[in-house]
Amino acid sequence: MASYTIIGAGIAGLSLALELARLGFSVRVIEHRDYAGGINSIYPGMGEFIGSAVRSVDIEYGNSAVSINDTYYEVWKNGYRELDNNAIVATGFRTMAPPELGIYGDRPAGIYPFHAVLDLLRYGLLPGRNIVIYGDNIYAALLGKSLLEKGCSVTLVLPNKLDLGGAIKDVRVLRGRVKYVKGLGRVERVLVNEEWVNADTLVISMFKPYNPFPRLRAVGQAVIETYDPGIVIESGRILAGELVGHEYVLIDSDVPVFPGNRVSRDSRRVIVMLKGGGRVLINDKEYVITGDAEVIELPDTDKVVIRRVMQ
């Protein structure tokens, strides 16, 4: 039986590892950082899932996957090995870069991607005192809350509407876009729409799915844009089912579907991605996608056609 290496001990990697282990495969998880959970480690209620997974999955911390001249390696303190095609990418979102977001200006110290700040907090360090967080997702809000609890002053800038449902109190919220950063040595001011906000730190909390190892299969937020940890965990289970499947349902879709253009006939569960939500027709039956992605159980047929319903 195949033995799998999962790159990343976030909730997608852990969920996939648990499921593969349950199905009897040998599986190990490598984690670049020295803790599990990734960005979902600050998600309320996820601690329990992560904690119990960590106890039953074989995780090697400090082992990283690296692409060198288009060959993929696992690298650890005193060695390395080439990764084969049984490695699975669960490295999560990447943070978007400033020019990608239309943020211009100076490049002083104090502009941090979300993940860097998460690590700093782990080490008992703070990125600054007066912090602007840019991002319209739950992770941005949760990081704001953590920084506020450490005594920082926090402004959350949302480029799009976000229902925070009272998740964060005392955080100043601005609707708009961060457009410009000023500061010679350190961040001094951040332009939000037409208004200058004094700040010493800008944390970028806008994400994109990203697979750094395109020849390998990927799971979770490395391929699915969802901000719902439940869907991330489900993607691990779906991929495990996919890896053991014998019979498949073929999928013809005009919207992105995880795990791809087929799914194991035993589970038939897929994740349909539609940013901002909407409706799709699956073999002439209409489904509503809420959020950015939804888990859907496909009908038990050889072939399924998924079409977006244009409003």
Add this chain to the structure above:
Amino acid sequence: MSYDVVVIGSGVVGLFVAYELAQYEVKVLVVDRNPEPGFGVSKGHAGVIHVVQPPFNSLRSKLAIEGNRYYDNVAKRLHVRLHRLGALLVAENLGHLIALPAVWFILNRVYGRHGFRVRLVGWRGLRKMEPNVRGLGAVYVDGYGVINSFELVSQLYYFCKLNGVEFLFNTEVRGARVSNDEVIVITDKGEYKTHFLVNAAGLYSADVARFFGDNYRLDFGKGAMLVFWGKHTNNIVAPLQLMPSPKTKGGAIIPTVFGTTIWGPSLSISDRCDRSVSEDDIRILTRKFGGLLRFRDYIPIRAYAGVRPIPEGDDFIITYSKQSKRVIHLVGIESPGLTAAPAIARRVISMLRDAGLGLRVKGNVREVEPMILTKDLIRSGKDISDGEVVCPCMGVTKADIREAIRRGAKTLDGVIFRTGLGMGVCQGMCLGRAIKVVSEELGIKPTELRKSGGDSWLVIQ
């Protein structure tokens, strides 16, 4: 303290001068206002070794050709990554296509005799050479290069250190005067006596010249660049400009040695400290280069700008001070300063010799060993140690950070420039960990670590 030569400025030009001097039995001091070498003009270019530099009769055109030739040997000796490639001037419309033979004729006349191959490339040839480039045809000029300029600065510095050149960083020159057979250099850290002085102060070169009563006017030109993750082209590609003027000459699509692509630089007049990039700058770059590419769904990962000193008359000024031959000014060394730097340095050496500096060749010049990163070891199948990866995008490990520090890095940027840490697609998702590891390796608290000196603090407790 007394020296044979004091060099003001440890940019690529000052370092090349010091590198040439390090081959001789002379006592050399390099003074720089920044915390590390190459943090001024040299921090903000695109790393291109040029060929075509209009106007063709200018000093900078001449020195660029000369410097270009020296680079293979320098890169080999200092173990700096240099990729040779060509440049394509692409005809985007019929007017340009009709003009191509004339452009070929002129460039071939000017550069052909210097050994640079210039040829016409038709539509089909262009498609074959550059599948991702749109265009009706092009003129191809051979002999360009892209270099890891951070590695170049680091290795030049390391070579100089190994061979006895002294460096004073974070030191501002406040004044200077010539008295008899000596030059007194007054800095905020004290006074230094020297027999000869080389002013390679880049953006501050006119200010230093003024201490000696030599007046030059500098404008400051800002060049904005946009960096993408991934390779767009095999060669340097630029749209053909029929009236290239130094003020509007504006960059190219450049495949860097890091596997990324730079669009730029643009050029606008700015002030000395302004390295900001505006939405307009990016719009100009996108308009100029976006249309040249078929596929351009690449991720822009970084926008940055460099500042260059533009002298009156738009040409390099390499001259003795009017007051004394003991002082040599290098004023307005802007693009293609990186290309010309080795040639400028040789010229400075012969000027120093003419001015009376005795230069006896050193018997025991020490050579630098290459900066070998963990990924180089893995690539060649060798054993590694301290391979804990700090930056997965670029494969930078703890051992690499330690090596960067051993070679003189004192700031986070110093480590970044030597290792490529945080320069990948995620632009620093690893910075939290990096700040911890770099400060540990430097033996300081994370709160004491700076991005690039001054007020660029990184974290608080």
